[in-house]
Amino acid sequence: MSNVRVRFAPSPTGGLHLGGVRTALYNYLFAKQHDGAFVLRVEDTDQTRYVEGAEQYIYDCLEWCHILPDEGTHNPGEYGPYRQSERKELYRQYAEQLVKSGHAYYAFDTPEEIENLREKLKAEGKHNLQYDFQNRLNMRNSLVLPQEETEALLKINFPHVIRLKIERDEFVRFNDLIRGDIEMSTNNVDDKILMKADGMPTYHLAVVVDDYLMKITHAFRGEEWLPSAPVHVLLYKYLGWENHMPKWAHLPLILKPDGNGKLSKRDGERLGFPVFAMEWNDPNKGIIKGFKELGFLPEAFINMLALLGWNDGSEQEIFSLEEMVDKFSIERVQAHGAKFDFEKAKWFNHEWIKKMPADDLSRRLEPFYIKHGINISDKVKMEKVVGLVKDRCTLLTDFILQSSFFFITPENIDVAPVQAKWTAEKNQFFVELIRAYQLSILWQHDDLEREFKELAAASRIKAGELLFPFRIMLVGGKFGPGVFDIASIIGKKETINRITNILQLLK
C-alpha cells in the first residue's frame, strides 16, 4: 500500500445527498488508483446540528455504493478516534499553541455584541462587519486588553473564542488539482474562529489538525470550500506543517436541473426525483426515499454520479467501479458545476439492467417482489422471466408491472378494446385453441406458436387480430414480451385458465 491517504468528511446532519456521494466516490477512486487508503472522518463539530443515526446512515449508503472506507481508517485505531467530538482536547492544544506563537488570540466579545455591531454598521450603510485587521483592535480581545485582564477573564472561564490572526497585505498561494494555481489576498479573509465558546473547534481548525494527524495526503471537497482554503493554508503555515499540507481539489457543485443553483433537498421533492442515495428518515420531514428504494442499481448510481463532472476523454459512458478506478483522474474533473438530469440518470440504470446477467439481477430484485407479495420461490422461472423482460425495465421497480402477470393471474383486465371488435368467429377460434392446447404435450414456445397460427389460418382470421386478444387474456394489458413466451412460462393449466376466464367475460 502506498502512503496516499484520501479523506472523506461528511457531516452527519442529514441524508447523504448526490454531491456527498460523488465526493466520496472521487475520493475512493483516487485512493484505490494509488493503492492508498480511503479515510472517513465524521464532522460532528456542531453538536446542535448532529442528527442521531446519521453516522450509521453514511456507512450504509457507502456500503450500498460499494465504496466503503478502508478497514481501520474509520474506527478507533492507528489514527483514531475518528469522531471529532472525541478529539476535543487535541484541538484546544493546537489552538493554544497558535496563541502562544502570536498567530491567534482570545476574543471575549459575545455573539450579541457582535450582532449589535453588525446591525449598527449596516444601518450606517456599511456592508458587513469583518472581524479582521481593520476592526480587531476595536473589539474585546487579548490583543487590546491588558495581559492581566485577559488572564483574569480566562481564569474565571469567561466565555471566549480563539481567533486566527490573519496578517494584512499578504498573498496566499496554493494549487488546486482541478483549477490550477490560485492566489488570494489575506485582506479579504477575516479572523476566523478556531475554537468556539463551547470548547468545540470549528471546521477550519478541525480539518487541518485532523488531516495533519491522520497523515492525509489528498483532500477533495466541494467547491463551496474554496473561499476558506486560504485559512487552511495559513493554518498549516502557522502550525509549522507547511510541508505536510495535503494536495487540494475543490469539486464542482451539482446544480438543480431547472434554473441554477446548488441542488438542494427541496429540489428533489419539488421536481420529483430523489436526492439521497438511500432512504433517509428526516426528524422533521419523515421518510424521504432514495435512489435505492426507487429501483436504482448501485452500479448505475455511482456510474451516473462519476460521469457528472468527469469523463475519461473517450466516448465510453458505462463504467464499472473497477474501470473507473483504472481510468479516473482528478485533473479531468470539470471545474464548473453540472446540472443533474434525472432522465440521464434513468438511462444509466437502464443500461446497467440490460447488461446485468439475469441471475445477478434476480437476486437484486428479490426485495422488490417480496414487498409486493409476489412469490418468486421458483428460481429457474424467476431468471427466465427476468431475462425476458429486463430490456423493457428502466428501474428495478418496473419489473413488478412488467412481470407480475408471470406469477399472479392478472386482475384488472382491459377488455374494452377487445370487446369492441369481438365476433362469434373469434370466440370459436379461442374455444378451439383451448382444445388444441389441452392436447399439447411439450408446451414449447415454437409449438404453441405453430398451433396458434395453423388454427388462425383454418379459421380465416388474420393472426394479428387474434394475437391482440390473446395478449389481453394473458397479460391484462397492451404490454409485455411475446405471448408465446408468456404462455410457455406460465404453463398449460394457467394459460388455458386465463383464456377461459376472459372468454366468459367477453360473452
Next chain:
RNA sequence: GGCGCGUUGGUCAAGGGGUUAAGACGCCUCCCUUUCACGGAGGAAUCACGGGUUCGAAUCCCGUACGUGCUACCA
C-alpha cells in the same frame, strides 16, 4: 457590496490555434417488431458578448455580461 470560481446544443460533454465543432441523454422522423420495449437509420439544436494577439481563435490575452459559491461561535 466585497472576494473567489465558472461560461461549447434544453442537459452531460469531446476538442486546448487550422475539425464538416465528436459522442451521449432528451425531442422529432423512418425502419424492424402483428403489443410495449430493445435494436437500426436519419433530423433539429451549441462555442455568452465585445475588443485584442495571429495569415487564421471555440481554443491564447484583456474587458463586459451572466451564473454560482463564500462573506456565521454551519459545515
